[in-house]
Amino acid sequence: MKNKNRILTIISLVVLAVILYYTNKGVDSYKLRILNLCAIYTILGVSMNLINGFTGQFSLGHAGFMAVGAYTTSLLIMPADIKVENFFLKPIISPLANIHLPFLPALIAGGLLAAGAAFLIGYPVLRLKGDYLAIATLGFSEIIRIIFTNTQSITNGSLGLKSIPNYTNLWWSFGLAAFTIIIIVSLIRSSYGRAFKAIREDEIAAESMGINLFKHKMWSFVIGAFFAGVGGGLLASLIGAIDPLMFRFFLTYNILLIIVLGGLGSITGTVIASFIVTIATEGLRFLDESINIGEYTIQGIPGLRMVVFSVLLMIVIIFFRNGLMGKKEFSWASLRNPFSKASKMGGK
Amino acid sequence: MTLGLFMQNLANGISLGSLYALIAIGYTMVYGILRLINFAHGDIFMMATYFSFFGIMLFNIPWYISFTLAIILTGILGVAVETAAYRPLRDAPKISLLISSIGVSFLLENLSVLLFSGKPKAFPTPNVLTRMVTISGITIQVLSFIIPVVTFILLSLLLYLINNTKVGMAMRAVSKDHETARLMSVDVNKIISLTFGLGSMLAAIGGIMWGLKFPQINPIMGVIPGLKCFIAAVIGGIGNVKGAVIGGFILGVGEIMLVALLPGLTGYRDAFAFIMLIVILLLKPTGIMGEKITEKV
Numbered sequence: 001m002k003n004k005n006r007i008l009t010i011i012s013l014v015v016l017a018v019i020l021y022y023t024n025k026g027v028d029s030y031k032l033r034i035l036n037l038c039a040i041y042t043i044l045g046v047s048m049n050l051i052n053g054f055t056g057q058f059s060l061g062h063a064g065f066m067a068v069g070a071y072t073t074s075l076l077i078m079p080a081d082i083k084v085e086n087f088f089l090k091p092i093i094s095p096l097a098n099i100h101l102p103f104l105p106a107l108i109a110g111g112l113l114a115a116g117a118a119f120l121i122g123y124p125v126l127r128l129k130g131d132y133l134a135i136a137t138l139g140f141s142e143i144i145r146i147i148f149t150n151t152q153s154i155t156n157g158s159l160g161l162k163s164i165p166n167y168t169n170l171w172w173s174f175g176l177a178a179f180t181i182i183i184i185v186s187l188i189r190s191s192y193g194r195a196f197k198a199i200r201e202d203e204i205a206a207e208s209m210g211i212n213l214f215k216h217k218m219w220s221f222v223i224g225a226f227f228a229g230v231g232g233g234l235l236a237s238l239i240g241a242i243d244p245l246m247f248r249f250f251l252t253y254n255i256l257l258i259i260v261l262g263g264l265g266s267i268t269g270t271v272i273a274s275f276i277v278t279i280a281t282e283g284l285r286f287l288d289e290s291i292n293i294g295e296y297t298i299q300g301i302p303g304l305r306m307v308v309f310s311v312l313l314m315i316v317i318i319f320f321r322n323g324l325m326g327k328k329e330f331s332w333a334s335l336r337n338p339f340s341k342a343s344k345m346g347g348k
Numbered sequence: 349m350t351l352g353l354f355m356q357n358l359a360n361g362i363s364l365g366s367l368y369a370l371i372a373i374g375y376t377m378v379y380g381i382l383r384l385i386n387f388a389h390g391d392i393f394m395m396a397t398y399f400s401f402f403g404i405m406l407f408n409i410p411w412y413i414s415f416t417l418a419i420i421l422t423g424i425l426g427v428a429v430e431t432a433a434y435r436p437l438r439d440a441p442k443i444s445l446l447i448s449s450i451g452v453s454f455l456l457e458n459l460s461v462l463l464f465s466g467k468p469k470a471f472p473t474p475n476v477l478t479r480m481v482t483i484s485g486i487t488i489q490v491l492s493f494i495i496p497v498v499t500f501i502l503l504s505l506l507l508y509l510i511n512n513t514k515v516g517m518a519m520r521a522v523s524k525d526h527e528t529a530r531l532m533s534v535d536v537n538k539i540i541s542l543t544f545g546l547g548s549m550l551a552a553i554g555g556i557m558w559g560l561k562f563p564q565i566n567p568i569m570g571v572i573p574g575l576k577c578f579i580a581a582v583i584g585g586i587g588n589v590k591g592a593v594i595g596g597f598i599l600g601v602g603e604i605m606l607v608a609l610l611p612g613l614t615g616y617r618d619a620f621a622f623i624m625l626i627v628i629l630l631l632k633p634t635g636i637m638g639e640k641i642t643e644k645v
Contacts, residue, residue, distance in 0.1 A: 058443055058446070124626060124629075124630050125626070125629075127630075128629055128633065130442065130443075131383075131384075131385045131442075131446065132582075132629060132633065134385070134446065135385060135575075135578060135579070135582070135625070136625065136626055136629055138575070139575075139579070139621075139622035139625050139626060140622070140626070142575070142618070142619070142622055143619045143622050143623070146615070146616060146618055146619040147616075147619070149615065150615035150616060248571075249571065250454075253450055253454060256447065256450065257451075260447055264443075301462065302462075303458065303461045303462035303465075303466070304462055306458040306461065306462075307455070307458045307459050307462050309458075310451065310454045310455040310458050310459075311455065313451055313454075314433065314448070314451045314452070314455055317444070317447055317448050317451050318433065318436050318437065318448060319436075321437075321440055321444050
């Protein structure tokens with residue numbers, strides 16, 4: 001059975017690759033961008049779900065980790081002459097000015113630095129619980145943003161970085177999204193993952209069963225931050241320009257909505273929700289523009305899109321508290337036999 | 349730094365601290381009664397400035413009437429938010445409530461971009477309040493005196509309400525235990541609504557004075573003050589009204605003094621509050637005036 005499932009997984013990955021190959025050729029750049037965003041939000045959502053959904057630590061620091069990853073990656077992949085162009089107010093400090101790396105090492109460096117930041121932050125903060133943890137992580141992500149605004153000779157301050165090379169394409173974004181999902185799913189199924197879930201359900205009980213709370217929380221936090229950093233790097237290279245204002249609390253909030261909509265504690269839900277939310281944000285764009293129906297023109301109202309969007313999300317939060325999937329996961333077993341016990345249990 | 353300059357900065361710090369204190373009281377009251385960080389509080393504060401802006405600019409109402417109307421409207425808004433977004437989640441896990449409050453904050457910001465446009469607007473400042481006076485070499489706005497005075501009057505009224513009236517007793521009871529309070533025939537929902545209304549009205553007063561002091565308003569002006577005031581509430585010990593006021597003053601004076609003493613760190617002014625938060629959480633997580641809560645298994 002296990003072998004069969006593995007084959008099915010590999011087949012579906014191959015099918016995905018074939019689909020990506022044809023989409024890459026046949027779809028215009030606007031749609032490509034949306035698809036890339038979907039995959040990047042999947043990475044961000046899955047990594048935040050690891051911390052918030054599976055370990056139950058309500059962290060709101062994701063935008064900060066993304067900022068670290070985005071800035072590191074961008075500074076490493078920008079050629080020296082573009083850096084000179086960017087840093088016209090104050091020249092960039094010397095070792096950074098000439099370092100130039102390929103995309104993958106730059107992304108990994110971004111992820112590692114974000115993980116390092118998470119380690120430093122987690123050391124004092126992870127002793128806190130619930131609301132206090134939320135506000136402290138939020139505070140730290142704001143501090144990261146404020147530091148980036150003020151370090152003119154490293155991050156170019158509030159001017160931000162422009163003309164970042166566009167390396168992100170479907171292969172990178174979907175490839176890394178698949179990689180992230182595989183890593184995090186294996187992690188959750190390991191003994192570490194079971195410890196994470198135990199901490200989520202009851203910290204005191206978990207501790208009395210011999211689980212080292214701090215160590216496990218820290219692992220979850222650091223791994224989540226690593227993928228947030230990678231996601232940030234991909235996003236920077238997709239958009240091509242970043243500045244500190246991009247990494248405000250609003251960004252964390254978007255990712256939080258994705259994991260809440262998908263279901264806190266469901267990877268499948270997060271993947272589905274990140275596609276729905278990204279496509280819906282673009283799809284609702286018609287509300288802002290005027291529409292022509294025959295002779296009539298319905299005047300669009302700028303800003304209406306975001307209001308409709310937030311109302312829809314409030315409805316989800318209040319009336320569908322468990323999100324789309326709750327804690328359930330997709331599995332081949334549940335597909336084969338939808339009424340079996342395994343599918344009801346979430347296909348363990 | 350000369351003594352004069354020091355006094356000037358201290359006065360600025362105290363008036364900023366009083367504003368923080370007014371908004372922090374709202375956070376602390378809601379937290380005390382619902383155990384919820386009301387992320388929407390900063391946006392309610394923002395709505396108050398827009399209400400009074402439109403009262404004066406659009407409907408040509410005299411400023412004092414417009415301010416009063418804005419305070420009442422904001423109180424109603426606070427009660428409406430509680431009824432619509434928090435009451436359905438009363439029995440839900442705490443995290444749902446927190447997410448819902450972030451949702452309300454997001455909705456209010458977007459709604460005000462839609463209704464009032466994202467462009468910053470100049471807040472009308474009546475001359476009576478923004479006049480400058482000079483006292484023994486220190487030039488200061490009249491407003492800087494009015495703000496602390498208003499804050500202290502409101503604080504004493506609030507403390508009287510909480511400690512000496514029947515409603516206040518009900519509020520204290522609900523904050524201890526919803527179930528037991530209900531058994532003592534306290535209408536829990538009514539008390540929670542009242543708390544939200546009061547907190548929002550205080551935020552409205554804070555918001556209007558904020559608008560007078562920093563006369564430029566925009567739809568996301570509430571975010572940073574909101575976070576800082578929450579931090580003020582945590583520093584003072586969340587759930588404790590006096591603590592919130594103390595926290596507000598520490599934050600306001602500290603921020604102004606940081607910039608005055610170390611001008612090189614001006615860019616890090618907003619980070620000061622967050623650093624204070626982390627220090628206080630590590631040293632005394634329950635804040636200066638907070639009670640220690642022991643967890644029962």
